[in-house]
Structures are given as C-alpha cells and as structure tokens.
Amino acid sequence: MRLKKYHRILLVFSLIFSGMISHKTTEAQVKIGVFADAQYCDCEMTINRYYRNSPEKLAECISTFNKIDEIDFIVGLGDLIDKDFESFEKINAVLDSSEKEVFQVTGNHDLLVEKEYIDKVPEKLGLDSTYYTFSKEGWRFIFLDGNELTFQSNDPEILSQAKQMLEHLRAENKPNAHDWNGGMSTKQIQWLEKQLSNADKKGQKVILFCHYPLLPIEAHTLWNAEEILPILFNHKCLKACINGHNHAGNYALKNGIHFITMRGMVDTETENAWSVITLSNDQIKIEGFGREVSRNLEVYDHH
Secondary structure, X not given: OHHHHHHHHHHHHHHHHHHHHHHHHHOOOEEEEEEOOXXXXXXXXXXXEOHHHHHHHHHHHHHHHHHOOOOOEEEEOXXXXXXXXXXXXXXXXXXXXXXXXXXXXXXXXXXXXXXXHHHHHHHHOOOOOOOEEEEEOXXXXXXXXXXXXXXXXXXXXXXXXXXXXXXXXHHOOOOOOOOOOOEOOHHHHHHHHHHHHHHHHHOOEEEEEEOOOOOOOOOOOOOOHHHHHXXXXXXXXXXXXXXXXXXXXXXXXXXXXXXXXXXXXXXXOOOOEEEEEEEOOOEEEEEEEEOOOOEEEEOOOOO
16 A cells, blocks of 8 residues: 555656656747848838838837847848838837847848948948857857848959859759849858757757748749758758748748748738747747748757
8 A cells, every 4th residue: 555655656756757847848948039021211112012111010020029028139031121221220220129139131132232332231230240150048040141142242253153153043944043032152151061060069959040041942042052951951950941032931841941931021011020939949939920920840850
C-alpha cells in the first residue's frame, strides 16, 4: 500500500515535471514586430498604391508595437520609400516614435533616389553595413542586402555585374529576369555561409531577413536565389527566410525552411499590413494585422 502511494507521488511529480518541460519548449524566446513596403512618397496613387497614406499607416503599426512590452525589436523589410531622397524625412519621423530598435534591409525603391544621394541611403535606413547579424536568446538574425547588385548604383562595376546577371536570366527565360530585382555579391554569399556554419556549431536557430524572396522562384525573386538556396539547405540551423517585395505576400516550405513573404503596407487605401512574430523552441507564430496572414509554423529540427 505504501509502495503504491509512493508510486502515485512519483507519477504526480513526473507529470508536473514533464508539463514544465513541455511548457518550456513553447515558451516565447523572442518577439519581433515586422512590416514591409511602406513605400512612401508625396505622389498620386497609382496601380492601387496609396503612397501618401503610408506615414499614417506606419504610425498605427509603430504605435501598436510600442504597446506590446514583450517586443524585442522591429524589422523593416525594405522599400521604406517609393522614390525621392526627401521622402525619407517624413517616413523616418514616424519611425523615430518607436520605443524599440528598428533594423532594416535595403529595398529596390529605397535606392530610387537622385544619383547624388544613392550612397546616403544606408544612413537613412540606420545601416552602418548593408548586411549584418546579431544573436539573441539562442536565435541568430541575419540581415541580407539583396541590392548589392543593382541598376540603382553609381559604381560602373556593380552596373556591369547587374547587366550580366540580368542578361543571363533573360537568356534562360527565368521569371525573375526584371531590372527591378537585385542580387547578392560572391563576398556576401561567402559571409552568409560563414554565419550559418557558425550558428550550426553554436546550436543556434537562424532567421534570414531580405527584401527579396528566395522561394518560390517567381517574378520578384532575388536574381541569384538559385545559387544561394543549396547553401541554405546545407545548414540545419536555418528555420525561416522572411522578406517583402511581392506585395501580395507568399509562402513556401522546402527542406524544413519556411519562406515567408510579407504583404505590402502601401497597397490599400485604409487597411494596414504588419505582423508580430513570436519565436519559441518549436514554433514560429505569426500574428497578422490587417491584410497580413496569421500562421503557426513548426520549427523543424532537421532539413
């Protein structure tokens, strides 16, 4: 009788302990506010893009993020402006109201400024370097520059490489063979591979942020995505790639990696689009606001 009672006590304790463990695996580790393609300029509406409404919509987004204490930082996925260097002034005044740090990547429209101001764009986006990384709570966040190769440049070498890459894609009739996309240099790809290898060694989980999608391969995809994808699939640390650029949004899952395209903020007159992403050991939870889709995505251990 005493033995049975002892076993019951052991069972209760084991259930409590296993409950604590299972709770721990789903416990939030990092919470991020994310928005894409605000694309502000003082311009008339075209093709369902309400450029002048973006400061108000971004203000609503930032105000919501400010009210969520648990948010660790905010990510802007590119195209903060549509064109014109002076557009940064009004939209950055909105970002200045953020109580959390905002990390950004360069979008193709961010570079559609007067030629003499192109080199000043990273500074307006708060970037010391156009690709960079940091770690938090067992996660490594890698921010990529998909516009290292672009036609919005004053550097003849970059323009030459962009021309060659686009001509190659056109010759192969690729869907992303458009001059409004961009590409990454060999140097940045090698840096990315080094970051992923390091994260593997440290047992970290990785999220990539870029303006351009890497999958699916479609009209908006990074020019040299097909060169980069095999590298990504070789590293089990990578859990998701998150991007903007395709304002309609998109999603793909391949080899255990989630490829998530966020919807553009600029595309509607009043309805907004942004998300809060909660990362835990076994789940990427996306809470979509406005047009943005909510998703619960599993964190896969292996590719």
